[in-house]
Amino acid sequence: MATTSICATGLSSSFHGNWGKSIAGEDYHVLARTVGTSHVRVPRPVRSQPMMGNVNEGKGIFAPLVIATRNIVGKKRFNQLRGKAIALHSQVITEFCKTIGADSKQRQGLIRLAKKNGEKLGFLA
Numbered sequence: 309m310a311t312t313s314i315c316a317t318g319l320s321s322s323f324h325g326n327w328g329k330s331i332a333g334e335d336y337h338v339l340a341r342t343v344g345t346s347h348v349r350v351p352r353p354v355r356s357q358p359m360m361g362n363v364n365e366g367k368g369i370f371a372p373l374v375i376a377t378r379n380i381v382g383k384k385r386f387n388q389l390r391g392k393a394i395a396l397h398s399q400v401i402t403e404f405c406k407t408i409g410a411d412s413k414q415r416q417g418l419i420r421l422a423k424k425n426g427e428k429l430g431f432l433a
Contacts, residue, residue: 367430367433368427368428368429368430368431368433369429369430370429370430370431370433371430371433372430373430374430374431374432374433375433397422398419398422401415401418401419401422402415404418405418
């Protein structure tokens with residue numbers, strides 16, 4: 309280990325090497341040649357697909373009715389009807405908030421609450 313001291317003539321050190329070789333190591337260039345320029349491929353970690361859906365899928369008092377309706381009318385038509393019902397319900401909530409003088413933050417909270425309740429009851433099965 310190198311020591312440094314201050315004397316009358318200036319800075320004095322017991323280290324007499326080259327910082328470039330000391331920090332990187334004297335065998336750096338030899339090591340770099342042995343490794344070569346080939347690249348090592350590291351596979352990406354396997355990620356599971358994000359689950360888009362209802363955690364209460366198939367649960368809730370209205371879930372059997374919703375599933376039966378979806379099977380009868382078809383998935384595409386069912387999703388169109390569901391979208392219209394959700395939009396209509398959001399409009400009702402918005403009108404209610406205007407009536408009672410609630411701000412947009414409270415309105416957004418009510419819409420989120422309606423979605424959460426719909427999931428629990430099985431409307432989003």
